[in-house]
Amino acid sequence: xxxxxxxxxTRKDWASDQEVRWCPGCGDYSILAALQMLxxxxxxxxxxxxxxxxxxxxxxxPYYMNTYGLHxxxxxxxxxATGLATTRPDLDxxxxxxxxxxxxxxxxxxxxxLRRNVRMTILMFNNQIYGLTKGQYSPTSEIAKVTKSTPFGxxxxxxxxxxxxxxxxxxxxxxxxxxxxxHMQEVFRRAHEHDxxxxxxxxxxxxxxxxxxxxxxxxxxxxxxxxxxLAHGQPIRFGxxxxxxxxxxSDGRLEIVDVTEVGEDALLVHDESREDxxxxxxxxxxxxxxxxxxxxxxxxxxxxxxxxxxMARQVAAAQERKGLGDLKxxxxxxxxxxxx
Amino acid sequence: MTTTQEPSQHxxxxxxxxxxxxxxxxxxxxxxQLTGDRFTASSALFGNDLATFPDFPAEIRAxxxxxxxxxxxxxxxxxxxxxxxxxxxxxxVAMNPAALRANLGVMEVGSTLVVNVDAFDERSLHKAxxxxxxxxxxxxxxxxxxxxxxxxLTQEVCKEAGVKPRDAERSKNFFALGLLSWLYNRPVEPTxxxxxxxxxxxxxxxxxxxxxxxxxxxxxxxxxLFESTYEVRPAHxxxxxxxxxxxxxxxxxxxxxxxRLAGLPLFLGSYPITPASDILHELSRxxxxxxxxxxAEDEIAGVGSALGAAFGGALGVTTxxxxxxxxxxxxxxxxxxxxxxxxxxxxxxxxxxTGLPTKAEQADLLHAMYGRHGEAPVPIVxxxxxxxxxxxxxxxxxxxxxxxxxxxxxxxxxxxxxxxPWRLPDVDALERIxxxxxxxxxxxxxxxxxxxxxxVRDEAxxxxxxxxxxxxxxxxxxxxxxxxxxxxxxxxxxxNHERMVHLRNDKIAGIADAIPPVxxxxxxxxxxxxxxxxxxxxxxxxxxxxxxxxxxxxxxAHLVHLNPFPKNLGEVLRxxxxxxxxxxxxGQLSRLVRAEFLVxxxxxxxxxxxxxxxxxxxxxVLSHLGGAE
Numbered sequence: 001x002x003x004x005x006x007x008x009x010t011r012k013d014w015a016s017d018q019e020v021r022w023c024p025g026c027g028d029y030s031i032l033a034a035l036q037m038l039x040x041x042x043x044x045x046x047x048x049x050x051x052x053x054x055x056x057x058x059x060x061x062p063y064y065m066n067t068y069g070l071h072x073x074x075x076x077x078x079x080x081a082t083g084l085a086t087t088r089p090d091l092d093x094x095x096x097x098x099x100x101x102x103x104x105x106x107x108x109x110x111x112x113x114l115r116r117n118v119r120m121t122i123l124m125f126n127n128q129i130y131g132l133t134k135g136q137y138s139p140t141s142e143i144a145k146v147t148k149s150t151p152f153g154x155x156x157x158x159x160x161x162x163x164x165x166x167x168x169x170x171x172x173x174x175x176x177x178x179x180x181x182x183h184m185q186e187v188f189r190r191a192h193e194h195d196x197x198x199x200x201x202x203x204x205x206x207x208x209x210x211x212x213x214x215x216x217x218x219x220x221x222x223x224x225x226x227x228x229x230l231a232h233g234q235p236i237r238f239g240x241x242x243x244x245x246x247x248x249x250s251d252g253r254l255e256i257v258d259v260t261e262v263g264e265d266a267l268l269v270h271d272e273s274r275e276d277x278x279x280x281x282x283x284x285x286x287x288x289x290x291x292x293x294x295x296x297x298x299x300x301x302x303x304x305x306x307x308x309x310x311m312a313r314q315v316a317a318a319q320e321r322k323g324l325g326d327l328k329x330x331x332x333x334x335x336x337x338x339x340x
Numbered sequence: 341m342t343t344t345q346e347p348s349q350h351x352x353x354x355x356x357x358x359x360x361x362x363x364x365x366x367x368x369x370x371x372x373q374l375t376g377d378r379f380t381a382s383s384a385l386f387g388n389d390l391a392t393f394p395d396f397p398a399e400i401r402a403x404x405x406x407x408x409x410x411x412x413x414x415x416x417x418x419x420x421x422x423x424x425x426x427x428x429x430x431x432x433v434a435m436n437p438a439a440l441r442a443n444l445g446v447m448e449v450g451s452t453l454v455v456n457v458d459a460f461d462e463r464s465l466h467k468a469x470x471x472x473x474x475x476x477x478x479x480x481x482x483x484x485x486x487x488x489x490x491x492x493l494t495q496e497v498c499k500e501a502g503v504k505p506r507d508a509e510r511s512k513n514f515f516a517l518g519l520l521s522w523l524y525n526r527p528v529e530p531t532x533x534x535x536x537x538x539x540x541x542x543x544x545x546x547x548x549x550x551x552x553x554x555x556x557x558x559x560x561x562x563x564x565l566f567e568s569t570y571e572v573r574p575a576h577x578x579x580x581x582x583x584x585x586x587x588x589x590x591x592x593x594x595x596x597x598x599x600r601l602a603g604l605p606l607f608l609g610s611y612p613i614t615p616a617s618d619i620l621h622e623l624s625r626x627x628x629x630x631x632x633x634x635x636a637e638d639e640i641a642g643v644g645s646a647l648g649a650a651f652g653g654a655l656g657v658t659t660x661x662x663x664x665x666x667x668x669x670x671x672x673x674x675x676x677x678x679x680x681x682x683x684x685x686x687x688x689x690x691x692x693x694t695g696l697p698t699k700a701e702q703a704d705l706l707h708a709m710y711g712r713h714g715e716a717p718v719p720i721v722x723x724x725x726x727x728x729x730x731x732x733x734x735x736x737x738x739x740x741x742x743x744x745x746x747x748x749x750x751x752x753x754x755x756x757x758x759x760x761p762w763r764l765p766d767v768d769a770l771e772r773i774x775x776x777x778x779x780x781x782x783x784x785x786x787x788x789x790x791x792x793x794x795x796v797r798d799e800a801x802x803x804x805x806x807x808x809x810x811x812x813x814x815x816x817x818x819x820x821x822x823x824x825x826x827x828x829x830x831x832x833x834x835x836n837h838e839r840m841v842h843l844r845n846d847k848i849a850g851i852a853d854a855i856p857p858v859x860x861x862x863x864x865x866x867x868x869x870x871x872x873x874x875x876x877x878x879x880x881x882x883x884x885x886x887x888x889x890x891x892x893x894x895x896x897a898h899l900v901h902l903n904p905f906p907k908n909l910g911e912v913l914r915x916x917x918x919x920x921x922x923x924x925x926x927g928q929l930s931r932l933v934r935a936e937f938l939v940x941x942x943x944x945x946x947x948x949x950x951x952x953x954x955x956x957x958x959x960x961v962l963s964h965l966g967g968a969e
Contacts, residue, residue: 016817018817018829045812047812047813047814047815048809050809051817055820062817063819067815068809069815069816069817069818070817070818072647072674072819072820073671073674076644079636079641079645080645080647080648080651082636082645082648083609083634083645083650083652083654084649086632087648087649087653088652088653088808091652091810108641112636112641311634315630317627318627318628321628322628324630325628325629327597327600327629328767330596330629331583331593331764335381335384335385335583336581336583336764337583338581338582339578339579339580340579
């Protein structure tokens with residue numbers, strides 16, 4: 001790690017010389033642009049930044065970033081990132097993944113990286129479809145989805161990624177979408193600042209295999225009435241005039257109401273730092289899918305010991321206690337005898 | 341013959357033996373591994389040469405008293421250089437009927453049985469499948485049987501210390517250890533000291549164990565049951581400082597040494613699996629060496645995290661056994677493509693599938709060699725003795741770092757848990773490993789700008805630069821997709837792909853130039869070469885000695901490098917009229933050498949989960965030699 005001032009960069013500095021090859025109109029373009037435009041503001045160095053990915057359309061992301069990058073194998077990026085992040089705490093580790101990569105083949109690694117709280121920023125592009133393999137249903141596809149592999153409709157109940165991350169003990173969980181650069185950048189910035197594993201679900205349109213999956217909530221005209229922005233310490237309300245809001249009933253249930261009916265003071269005030277993830281979980285269940293009013297923003301951001309830091313602390317403590325390891329002494333740690 | 345106590349004048353003879361093989365057997369909960377281990381440790385301190393063979397069931401606690409639950413530990417101690425834990429035990433210590441029944445088959449006529457007679461009650465006999473008590477029905481008449489009431493004597497001696505009979509019963513293994521220590525003139529102090537140190541926080545347990553141990557020793561001394569005690573004199577060893585190690589311990593230390601030699605932090609990503617877990621345990625205790633150990637969520641994350649650490653510039657290691665190697669295959673293939681250093685340790689066990697988790701086999705060789713899709717060659721290094729695991733680990737790391745490649749290091753359950761004396765190497769004399777990190781751009785474009793190309797190769801080794809993140813100007817992207825030769829950009833060009841396949845292959849094949857030629861333990865005019873690898877070393881070397889003692893001429897070569905083979909191997913194989921390849925599989929090395937060198941190598945195989953015995957190698961060699969002796 002160097003201590004000199006970080007040289008200023010522009011978006012161009014963060015773009016690699018490789019031609020971007022997603023389908024024209026793919027939501028991935030706007031996510032890439034949002035991040036490349038944000039990075040110059042984060043005060044970070046290209047040489048200390050690593051993008052890691054698994055397999056899928058989203059996983060091509062590292063090739064387009066002029067940083068260190070590793071495009072690995074399907075689902076394993078969080079595991080690979082764990083080895084990197086715990087041995088190189090000086091690096092900024094980003095994991096770019098998709099709904100299939102993160103929740104299907106790589107579900108186990110995602111879950112464990114989150115519970116361990118290894119410092120990495122995980123951006124999960126959720127388009128509710130398998131794009132790279134040309135259109136099979138994914139673990140976030142709505143039930144009864146007709147695809148090439150489910151001509152009679154899918155039978156699987158989908159995952160709710162935010163619920164899953166919260167259930168996996170994630171210390172930072174957020175949601176954003178590819179139609180709002182400013183919102184993405186704000187969420188990415190928060191995720192990057194988090195000292196631990198940060199999980200961000202990005203609703204991303206696959207215009208070839210699942211076009212318009214989020215249109216009902218992220219469309220320019222729909223947003224105000226269908227997206228519920230979460231702001232820490234603020235009453236949860238939405239609508240073009242903030243006319244709707246979320247209240248918690250006496251039985252704990254969350255409900256969407258007209259603010260005029262209940263009064264402003266009755267609205268639930270968002271608290272992302274609550275130790276108990278119950279309320280964040282309830283918020284994640286407010287919408288059954290991207291056709292009902294859906295919360296976006298930071299659901300949960302709590303402080304918890306970071307895994308790599310703790311690992312380093314144990315190493316430092318052992319060295320403090322025993323001194324730096326002495327190989328000769330190690331080989332003599334059992335009983336020894338000398339033959340003359 | 342059953343010896344009973346005679347109230348006569350008793351004279352105990354003192355006999356010299358050149359070697360003895362003792363097998364401790366009891367229920368899984370009886371502490372037989374500990375007993376054997378302590379007997380071994382005091383023998384090592386006494387100066388004997390020795391070799392051990394822990395033989396235990398996969399179940400932690402199979403139903404008590406059943407054949408399935410029998411756990412055994414065999415040790416050979418000698419006054420001369422020995423290579424194996426011995427073919428047939430001279431003494432069997434049987435703590436219960438099941439232990440007797442399970443092990444009687446390996447005992448030769450005339451050998452000695454020391455049995456805990458307290459355990460031979462009707463219920464225990466029934467559990468072991470005995471209809472009649474073998475101690476009384478005459479079926480053991482071919483053996484010398486000593487009936488010792490170990491349980492009741494242990495309880496008796498512990499009673500004075502205030503230990504409840506139930507708790508005291510657990511110390512009976514120390515009674516057995518004490519008795520055997522007397523019988524074989526082992527020093528007492530190392531064991532007494534060890535008990536005190538080990539149970540320092542449980543003084544009552546320490547007291548019970550010490551009392552039981554001393555009681556066993558005194559029992560031998562005072563009860564007129566045994567006609568003689570035996571002594572195995574210290575062996576002649578090369579001068580030097582020695583310790584006793586198991587294979588897993590030596591392997592863990594070798595990894596620490598390798599990281600030190602390379603000046604790299606050591607990262608171990610591992611998922612617990614028998615018989616590899618002890619490496620994870622050992623390394624997790626050694627944090628003062630800067631070792632980071634990560635118990636991953638599964639085998640895939642174990643190797644994945646190790647690869648991630650390697651990308652970041654650490655010595656990335658993962659440890660596993662067969663089933664785990666299956667799961668790691670895809671990531672090993674990625675590492676082949678990324679051309680990053682990675683050490684994959686496979687402690688082989690009986691397969692397929694869960695197979696025989698606690699037993700040894702050498703059946704993962706072809707998996708290590710070919711178990712990935714696509715053309716994905718990896719170097720393979722195999723340890724041959726427990727102590728050699730140290731050197732083999734360093735060698736695996738050296739190849740991985742030098743050639744930027746995953747290396748598979750093969751050990752097995754026999755080496756992992758087996759112990760032997762080890763003359764400590766001079767660690768200052770070990771050759772350093774140069775990670776040779778990239779420091780600057782290595783390519784100039786047409787317009788004169790310099791950039792970093794991750795797949796420009798070293799001319800001698802064909803290795804690509806290793807450029808961990810953190811260096812400005814060397815930012816680069818790598819991945820599992822095929823890369824353009826040189827620039828490393830994604831490339832679907834057919835000719836480029838073929839070139840890359842050849843380059844990766846040539847890089848691994850070229851390692852043959854840097855590894856030592858295979859050494860042959862040769863004899864002028866040898867009629868046959870025994871070619872072997874891995875843990876069969878001891879049995880093969882001992883078997884070859886026996887054949888030579890019969891006046892036949894045979895040579896022995898033992899491979900440490902299995903991919904690529906040493907450069908002179910073809911020439912060596914063609915030097916002998918016959919080649920015999922003994923392996924604990926169905927002939928995997930023999931298949932490789934036949935394919936590679938077109939030699940008519942014959943295969944001799946054993947897949948019983950237990951090592952070859954020297955006598956089996958001897959018999960196999962003799963039968964292939966043919967002709968009159």
